[in-house]
Amino acid sequence: MRKPSSATGWSSCWRTLSFTVCVLLLESLTCAAGTPKEGPFQLAFEVDAKDPRLCRVVVTAENVRFWASLIDADETQFQRVLSLKRESQTDQKLSAMLGKYQLRDNRLEFKPAFPLVRGNRYQATFDPAALKLATKIPDQRLQATHVIPLPDSKPPRVLSIYPSGNQLPANHLKFYIQFSEPMQQGDIFEHFSLFNKTQGQLVLRPFRHTELWSRDGKQLTLWFHPGRQKTGVNLNVELGAILNAGQEYELRISPKWAALSGHALGSEVRKTFQAVATDERQPEIHDWKLKSPVSGTRAPLICQLGEPLDFALLHSQLSVQTVNGNQIAGKIELEDAESVWKFTPDTAWQPGAYQLQVGTVLEDLAGNSLQQPFAVDLSKQQTASNRVGDSVTLPFEIK
Incomplete structure (x- = not known):
């Protein structure tokens, strides 16, 4: 030159x-x-060597300038460029997973907010068109899939469903479902259905879509929608009650629902029950019958409740105390479809006066508590005579 x-x-x-x-x-x-060679971007999953559930999605660019539009981007802008979704086992369209985006030199990284679940398939999508680059580059989307292998363990099991009885009031409210191990959470209601055996058809929209889990992830509280079980409110008027007295039903749990381990239940779980007349009467503690044990033994204190009451509340709202308020340590057991409460002390009973303390939030299967019925007529003022405190007591003596 x-x-x-x-x-x-x-x-x-x-x-x-x-x-x-x-x-x-x-x-x-x-x-x-x-057509593109390898392209200016590479999409990949990077997996933690110690725990395969922990991973990040990484897009590597040929030039750091390609990320210029993302320097001050919010999460919505990042999601348009790079998203991670769990592939649904049904036709349900799932939203992008939440997590943290980060730019590191020529790398765009996404770390999911929660560990991925074994056995699930995840798809990452990178859309270079969302970068709105002035430089002409191939705008073809990149996609990558990732599956975490299942561990060598047994499938989860449903251990029990409460109420355990096979007759439930037509205004019944909730079930407690106990599992052998923690289950996958989020979007769980695709795995539940209620079948009316008498009519031979599914009941539409029976559940309240709120997940209530125990801390260990092994017990789920599954609610029927209260708006359909309470007479006179909108959903009850528009859709009707969920249960009809005299008809038979099945609560069904899908075999596809999996534990955190990734293993699915494998077989459908069903609880069959018959709906009986609605229950609008509050539990009456003064109708309970106590059978006191003998001193010097660890025989149980037995309380006949007169009707099935709420499984979880029978564990949390009843306690045995001395007359001075000192709580007695022991084990609670329920029998006869949760209509019998038994308490076995850790040490032998000593002679003296005791009391069974009961929290007044204790409910029956229809949500009627010691404090008030489930359906309250707001047009009628509650009088002092029908109000109760936070707890009531039943005295008994050990001889």
């Missing part, structure tokens, strides 16, 4: 050189046939 004789010549030479570099860059991104 001939040496330029002026500043104008140097400027012209520099424009020519810059144009040549740009052409070479574009040619490096496109093959002779006009």
